[in-house]
Amino acid sequence: MRHIISILLENEAGALSRVCGLFSARAYNIESLNVAPTEDPSLSRISIVTRGSDDVLEQITKQLNKLVDVLRVVDLAEGPSLERELMLVKVRAEGEQREEAKRLTDIFRGSIIDVSDSAYVIQLAGSSAKLDAFIEALDASSILETVRTGACGLGRGGRILKA
Amino acid sequence: MMTGAEILIRCLQEEKVEHIFGYPGGAVLHIYDELFKQQEIKHVLVRHEQAAVHAADGYARSSQQVGVALVTSGPGATNAVTGIATAYMDSIPIVVISGQVPTQAIGMDAFQEVDMVGITRPCVKHNFLVKDVREIAPTVKKAFHIAKTGRPGPVVIDIPKDVTAEKCAFEYPQKFSMRSYNPIMKGHTGQIKKAAALLAKAKQPMILVGGGAVLSDASEALGRLVRHLGYPMSNTLMGIGAFPANDPLNLGMPGMHGTVESNMAIHHCDVLLAVGTRFGDRVIGNPAHFSGEPRKVIHIDIDPSSISKRVKVDVPIVGNVRDVLEELCVQLGESRPPEAQTAEWWKKIGEWRNKKSLKYKQPSDLIMPQYVVQKLHEITGGNAIVTTDVGQHQMWAAQYYGFERPRRWLTSGGLGTMGVGLPYAMGAAFANPGETVVCITGEASIQMCIQELSTARQFRLPVKIVCLNNRYLGMVRQWQEMFYGSRYSETYMDSLPDFVKLAEAYGHVGMRIERPEDVEPALKKAFGEHKDDLVFMDFITNREANVFPMVAAGKGLTEMILAEDL
Numbered sequence: 082m083r084h085i086i087s088i089l090l091e092n093e094a095g096a097l098s099r100v101c102g103l104f105s106a107r108a109y110n111i112e113s114l115n116v117a118p119t120e121d122p123s124l125s126r127i128s129i130v131t132r133g134s135d136d137v138l139e140q141i142t143k144q145l146n147k148l149v150d151v152l153r154v155v156d157l158a159e160g161p162s163l164e165r166e167l168m169l170v171k172v173r174a175e176g177e178q179r180e181e182a183k184r185l186t187d188i189f190r191g192s193i194i195d196v197s198d199s200a201y202v203i204q205l206a207g208s209s210a211k212l213d214a215f216i217e218a219l220d221a222s223s224i225l226e227t228v229r230t231g232a233c234g235l236g237r238g239g240r241i242l243k244a
Numbered sequence: 245m246m247t248g249a250e251i252l253i254r255c256l257q258e259e260k261v262e263h264i265f266g267y268p269g270g271a272v273l274h275i276y277d278e279l280f281k282q283q284e285i286k287h288v289l290v291r292h293e294q295a296a297v298h299a300a301d302g303y304a305r306s307s308q309q310v311g312v313a314l315v316t317s318g319p320g321a322t323n324a325v326t327g328i329a330t331a332y333m334d335s336i337p338i339v340v341i342s343g344q345v346p347t348q349a350i351g352m353d354a355f356q357e358v359d360m361v362g363i364t365r366p367c368v369k370h371n372f373l374v375k376d377v378r379e380i381a382p383t384v385k386k387a388f389h390i391a392k393t394g395r396p397g398p399v400v401i402d403i404p405k406d407v408t409a410e411k412c413a414f415e416y417p418q419k420f421s422m423r424s425y426n427p428i429m430k431g432h433t434g435q436i437k438k439a440a441a442l443l444a445k446a447k448q449p450m451i452l453v454g455g456g457a458v459l460s461d462a463s464e465a466l467g468r469l470v471r472h473l474g475y476p477m478s479n480t481l482m483g484i485g486a487f488p489a490n491d492p493l494n495l496g497m498p499g500m501h502g503t504v505e506s507n508m509a510i511h512h513c514d515v516l517l518a519v520g521t522r523f524g525d526r527v528i529g530n531p532a533h534f535s536g537e538p539r540k541v542i543h544i545d546i547d548p549s550s551i552s553k554r555v556k557v558d559v560p561i562v563g564n565v566r567d568v569l570e571e572l573c574v575q576l577g578e579s580r581p582p583e584a585q586t587a588e589w590w591k592k593i594g595e596w597r598n599k600k601s602l603k604y605k606q607p608s609d610l611i612m613p614q615y616v617v618q619k620l621h622e623i624t625g626g627n628a629i630v631t632t633d634v635g636q637h638q639m640w641a642a643q644y645y646g647f648e649r650p651r652r653w654l655t656s657g658g659l660g661t662m663g664v665g666l667p668y669a670m671g672a673a674f675a676n677p678g679e680t681v682v683c684i685t686g687e688a689s690i691q692m693c694i695q696e697l698s699t700a701r702q703f704r705l706p707v708k709i710v711c712l713n714n715r716y717l718g719m720v721r722q723w724q725e726m727f728y729g730s731r732y733s734e735t736y737m738d739s740l741p742d743f744v745k746l747a748e749a750y751g752h753v754g755m756r757i758e759r760p761e762d763v764e765p766a767l768k769k770a771f772g773e774h775k776d777d778l779v780f781m782d783f784i785t786n787r788e789a790n791v792f793p794m795v796a797a798g799k800g801l802t803e804m805i806l807a808e809d810l
Contacts, residue, residue, distance in 0.1 A: 091424055094373070095361060106366045136552070143549035149370040149390060152424045244423060 083112070084138055085164060085234045087242055088127040088145055089153040092118050096150040100127060103148065109133065109141050113166075113209075113231025124152070124244060128233040130209070152244050161237040167204070168212045169194075171225040174201040178223050189215045200225060208232070248377040248408040249274035252341070255384035257284050258416045261312050263303060263674050264288065265296040269316025270356060271343025274408040288674065288703060291695040293320050295667040297327020298693070300338045302664070302671025304331075305654045306629055308461065310391050311338040311671060317345055318356030321402075322363065326661060328398045329367035333658025334482060335459060337396035339387050346406040347375060360402040369397030377410035385417050394427025395547040396459055427546065431563030431571060438559050439542040440575035442515050448589040449475040450513035452498065454527075455482030455657065456520015456545060458650045462566035463487065466519065469573050472580060475517075476593055478506040480527050481642055483520070484653040489646030495593065496602070499527040500795045501639045505596035507793070507801040511537055512592075518543045518557075520565040522550040524658070525797075531555055533800025544568045601793045601806055602643055610786040611760050613637060613712040617644040620682065620710060623767045628652070628680040628708075631668035633689030634660045636718035639791040641684040663692030669707040670700060680708070680771070687713040687782075688737055697750040700778050708770050709780045711743060714787045722790045726805075747780035758784045 090096050097116055104111050112130040119126050131141065138156060145154045157164070172182045174196075182201050186193055191205035205215055209232045216227065236242065246254070252275060256264070265288045268276045279287050290296040293315045300311030311331075315324045321342045331338050345354040361373045370390050372383045380403070387399040443449060451473075457466050463486050470477050470493055478498045479486050487494055496503035498510050510516065510528070516539055521527065528534045531554045543550075543557040544565055551560040561568055606615045617640050620628075630645055631654040632638040638655055647653050654668045669683040683690075690711055700707055717735040724732050744754030753774050757766045763783070770779040792807040 095365075098362070099365060102365050140549060140553060147547065147549055149422075149425050 082158065083130065083132050085157040085162070085232055086129045086131060086141065086145070087155045087157055087234065088129070088151060089119070089242055089244060090125055090127065090148070091150040091152070092123055092125040093150060096125065097127070099148050099150060100129075100145065103144055104129075107140070107144060109137065113229070115231045115233055121244070126242075128231065130232050153242055155236070155242050157234045157236060160240055162234050162240070163237060164208050164232050164234040165206055166209045166212055166230055166232040167206045168215070168227060168229045170203045170205070170216070170219070170227045172201050172203060172219060173199065173223040173225060175199055178220065181220070182223065185215070185218055189218075191215070245411040246414045247274065247278075247411050248380050248403070249278040251377070251380045251412070251414045252384065252403070252408065253278045253282060253285065254414055255381050255416055256312065257282075259310070259384070259388050261285055261310075264312045264314050265290055265299040265303070265671070266314030267293050267296055267316065267320060269320050269343060271317035271345060271405045272314060272408075274405065275314065275341075275343070287314075288670070289699065290667070291698050292693065293323035294326050294663065295670070295693050295696045295699070297324045297338065297340060298330065298661075298664045298667035299671035299674075300340070301327060301331045301336050302631060302654050302668030303675045304336050304338055304671075305668070306651050306672035307675040309675065310388055311336070313338065313340045315340065315342050316356065317343045317360070318358050320356075321358050321360040325363060325367070328364055328400065330656050330659045330661040330664060331398040332367045332369070334455060334656065335396050336398065337391040338398045339391050340398060340400045342400060342402045344373070344402045344404040347404045348406070350404065360400065364400045367398075368400050369395075371400035371402065373402045374407055375404065377407050377412045380407070381414065381416050382420065385420055386422065390425065428562050429564045429567055431544065431561040431568035433571070435559055435561045436568060436571050436575050439517070439561060440572060442540055442542060442559065443473060443475075443517060444576065444581055446475070446515035446581070447585055448512065448514040449473070449517070449586065450509045450515070451475055451477035451517045451519065452480065452510060452521055453477060453483040453486045453519045454480045454521025456565045457483055457486035460520065460546070460565040461650070462520070462569050463650045465566055465569035465573060469569055469576075472573065472576060474580065474583065475586065476509055476590070478502070478510065480521050480524075481655065482657040484642060485647040485650040488648040490648060495597070497642055498801070500529070501643065501791050501793065502795075504599045504601040504793060504804060504806070505593050507795070507804060508596045509593055511801045513539055515540045515542065519569070520545060523554045525554075528555065529795045529801045529803075530798055533803075536800070599806070601804075604807065606760060608760065611757065611763060611783055613640050613714070613783070613785045613789055614644050615760065616710060616712060616763055616783050616785070617641055617684065619763050619767055620684070621645045623764070623771055624680055624682065628682045629654065629672045629676060631655065631665045631672060631681070631683045633665035633685045633692070634662045635686050635689060636714075636722065636789070636791050637684050637686045637689070637712040640712070645684075662689040665689060666693050666696045666700070666707070666709070670696060670703075670705055673705045673707055681705075682708045682710055684710045684712070686718060687711055687715065687740055687743070688717050694746070697747065697752060697778070701751045705778060706776050707778050709778070711780065711782050712785050713740075713743070713782050714785050714789065715740065716787060719791070725788070725790070726794075727796070743780055743782040747778070752778040752780055754780045754782070756782045756784065
């Protein structure tokens with residue numbers, strides 16, 4: 082099953098590599114990973130999308146908790162949660178493709194943030210599944226390049242990850 | 245104002261460090277200069293950095309102190325890595341200080357530069373790169389705290405050379421807190437009550453004790469618990485000494501080379517109390533086979549990630565082994581389980597015991613390695629601190645030298661590092677002056693750190709080396725015999741040195757013992773008239789002796805091969 086693991090850790094040199102190193106050393110898979118400082122600049126928050134059985138997920142959270150730099154670990158899949166990912170797509174925007182790209186962007190509630198004679202850059206945010214669906218909906222030959230941030234997430238309501 | 249090097253040494257003095265094992269080099273010259281100027285800390289010059297870390301590790305295992313090693317950058321640092329990984333796998337508290345090239349040179353492929361923090365990351369509990377002289381004192385404080393608290397482990401402090409020359413005011417922090425590091429000590433009372441209830445009702449109980457009991461100095465509480473219950477128990481390889489070997493409740497070591505009674509009891513029990521053990525593959529064999537039998541498992545461990553990692557646990561108790569055992573004793577109260585409750589179980593155990601799975605024959609013309617270990621036990625009164633290397637001799641030492649106390653048995657259990665025996669003995673000798681220290685080894689293992697005979701000479705360490713010389717890489721050969729059609733690929737030790745002459749060349753006493761009747765006199769001589777010398781005893785043993793019982797890799801605990809099966 083797919084899980085988003087949220088990690089609150091010291092914003093120190095090497096902290097991210099401890100987390101990445103743990104995943105590779107113990108053969109856990111990383112589907113995506115993002116990291117940035119929080120509102121408290123001494124802390125960073127990492128969101129990792131991973132897959133595994135319940136046993137593997139239990140080990141992942143326990144092993145992460147063991148890292149000296151890590152303060153809190155939560156598996157967002159354990160309760161109601163929100164998930165968002167940001168994607169930028171550069172598509173061919175010539176002739177009929179130009180209209181089609183604009184239409185699809187509106188349907189998916191994305192926005193076009195760069196326009197040139199031959200291409201658009203579309204910005205789209207949403208769950209990873211929604212971004213996948215958008216890629217699916219586009220004519221494959223019109224896609225010039227894509228970049229995605231990987232998913233990040235928060236627990237709904239009173240579920241809070243804080244130091 | 246003090247220099248970084250001066251501050252570092254002052255910090256180590258504040259931590260009550262008495263011995264540092266190390267090897268100088270360019271990046272640590274400032275530190276060595278400060279060592280030279282003081283008296284409190286004694287530096288032990290090894291002959292290879294790997295041995296410095298092993299010696300610090302042996303120092304820690306045989307005492308309750310944090311071991312300290314000091315190495316230079318680059319090759320000094322990489323040579324230390326095997327020692328660090330060895331300590332990591334067995335959760336041994338050590339602090340390794342490595343020099344680093346000057347801050348400005350980091351990343352420039354400077355002479356003797358290596359990314360020590362990067363290289364050691366997977367095999368340390370934590371590591372630090374100190375980039376500011378003001379950070380030295382707080383970092384050393386944190387390093388010692390992290391190394392010895394919670395599940396202990398090695399901590400590396402990498403210090404660039406320029407940082408050891410910069411100056412700042414010195415103040416050693418007395419108190420500090422780390423918001424991200426707060427190991428749990430006390431177990432959950434509700435869980436401990438559940439465990440007590442399960443234990444009180446057990447009809448076929450078994451207690452499995454691992455290295456956690458030794459590391460947390462839990463022997464006293466463990467002894468009270470086991471004797472109060474009157475239940476059978478077993479020390480794993482790392483738990484040896486936690487509970488005395490000569491007690492009838494002790495069924496002997498479990499696992500790949502465990503006794504029949506121990507392995508059968510662990511497999512067939514209805515309640516298993518696992519204490520500070522991680523259910524390693526050498527202890528329980530195939531986890532699927534192990535889980536095939538219904539039993540309730542209670543697991544006490546300070547590391548939550550050790551619980552339910554390889555074996556599903558019914559009653560997990562996270563906490564320091566000693567604290568939890570003490571509370572478990574309280575929860576069990578005065579009442580003992582009636583003897584009749586476990587009478588049937590003890591009868592079964594008696595039958596398994598009657599198999600005498602450790603018996604062997606000592607012929608008149610060949611020295612059996614087991615016999616040497618038994619005689620060694622006799623002559624040292626079972627009181628020696630015994631270190632080993634890795635292989636057959638290690639298993640025979642574990643099986644035949646009955647340990648009555650903890651911290652007398654020093655072996656590389658997790659990583660299985662050949663070459664640790666002699667440096668461990670050095671560390672133990674420094675930590676326990678006046679004690680008898682024996683290194684049981686093989687002719688292959690001893691050559692992996694043989695250069696330390698020179699260190700032992702310099703410091704007049706009266707270590708006794710018992711080399712069980714079978715002219716083979718014995719354990720590998722045993723596997724080749726049993727599983728590879730006796731094709732002894734590269735396990736023949738050709739061109740062995742004359743160990744007697746070698747020992748003498750280093751200034752020690754050497755002996756070669758070739759006949760069974762000479763074993764006892766040689767040992768008596770070594771521990772008698774040569775009490776104060778390092779004696780290298782080269783026992784020429786039966787070449788093809790095997791370690792039994794044996795659970796082959798991937799097999800279950802009950803699928804043992806016994807000596808008589810072959």
